[in-house]
Amino acid sequence: MLPLDLYDTASRDVRLDEGALVLGGMARSIDRALLDALTVVERDAPFRHLLTPGGGLMSVAMTNCGAVGWVSDRSGYRYDPVDPESGKRWPAMPAVFTDLAARAANAAGFREFAPDVCLINRYEPGARLSLHQDRDEHDLGHPIVSVSLGLPAIFLWGGQQRVDRPRRVPLTHGDVVVWGGPARMTFHGVRALAEGHHPLTGSIRYNLTFRRALPRG
DNA sequence: TAGTCTCA
DNA sequence: ACGC
Numbered sequence: 321m322l323p324l325d326l327y328d329t330a331s332r333d334v335r336l337d338e339g340a341l342v343l344g345g346m347a348r349s350i351d352r353a354l355l356d357a358l359t360v361v362e363r364d365a366p367f368r369h370l371l372t373p374g375g376g377l378m379s380v381a382m383t384n385c386g387a388v389g390w391v392s393d394r395s396g397y398r399y400d401p402v403d404p405e406s407g408k409r410w411p412a413m414p415a416v417f418t419d420l421a422a423r424a425a426n427a428a429g430f431r432e433f434a435p436d437v438c439l440i441n442r443y444e445p446g447a448r449l450s451l452h453q454d455r456d457e458h459d460l461g462h463p464i465v466s467v468s469l470g471l472p473a474i475f476l477w478g479g480q481q482r483v484d485r486p487r488r489v490p491l492t493h494g495d496v497v498v499w500g501g502p503a504r505m506t507f508h509g510v511r512a513l514a515e516g517h518h519p520l521t522g523s524i525r526y527n528l529t530f531r532r533a534l535p536r537g
Numbered sequence: 538t539a540g541t542c543t544c545a
Numbered sequence: 546a547c548g549c
Contacts, residue, residue: 374549376540392539394549452539482538509539 348494463500470521478507
C-alpha cells in the first residue's frame with residue numbers, strides 16, 4: 321500500500337463544505353482489487369432490496385461487510401451483526417477496503433479512521449437514493465467515507481436541514497467523498513442513475529460507504 | 538421522510 | 546403532499 325503522503329491531492333479535489341471533500345479519482349489505481357474483493361463479499365452476502373420503515377422498496381440493492389451491517393425493514397433502520405437474509409455474520413471487511421477508507425479519511429484530515437462497517441450499494445439505471453442523513457451510528461464524531469465505482473452518478477449534497485437546496489456533484493469511477501465534523505449530518509442523496517456502460521462494471525454503479533457504527537472497545 | 542405520487 |  322502507498323504511504324499516506326504519496327496521494328496527490330492536486331488532481332481534481334473539491335471541497336464541498338467545511339469537513340466535506342471529494343478526493344477525485346483516489347480509488348482508481350486499486351479499482352480491480354476493490355471489485356475483486358466485492359465479488360467475494362457478494363458470494364456470502366448477496367445484494368438485496370431492503371424495505372423502508374414506510375413500506376417502500378428501495379431501488380438500490382444493498383449488502384454489507386464488517387462487524388455489523390446497515391439494514392432497514394418495516395421496524396426501522398439499524399446496524400445488525402447478523403445478515404437477516406442468511407442468519408450468519410456479515411463477511412469480514414477486506415483489507416483493501418479498510419486501508420482505502422483510512423487513507424481517504426486521513427487525506428481529508430480525519431485521523432485514525434477505523435471503520436467497522438462497509439455498506440455496499442448497487443445502482444442499476446433508474447436506481448436512486450432520496451435525501452437523507454446518516455444518523456444510525458453510535459458516535460457521530462467519526463467521518464463517512466464514500467467510494468464510487470463504475471457508472472457515473474450525480475451526488476446530491478444538501479445542507480443541515482432537509483429544505484436546503486442540494487448541490488449536484490458529479491461523481492465518477494474512483495472518486496472518494498469524505499465528510500465529518502461540522503458536515504457529518506449533512507443531508508445527501510443520489511439522483512436516478514443514467515443508462516451507460518463502464519468497462520469494469522457494465523451497466524452498474526457501486527458505492528462503498530464506510531462508517532464506524534459501534535462504540536470503541 | 539434511505540419511499541411514491543401529484544400538480545404546476 | 547403524503548403516510549408509514
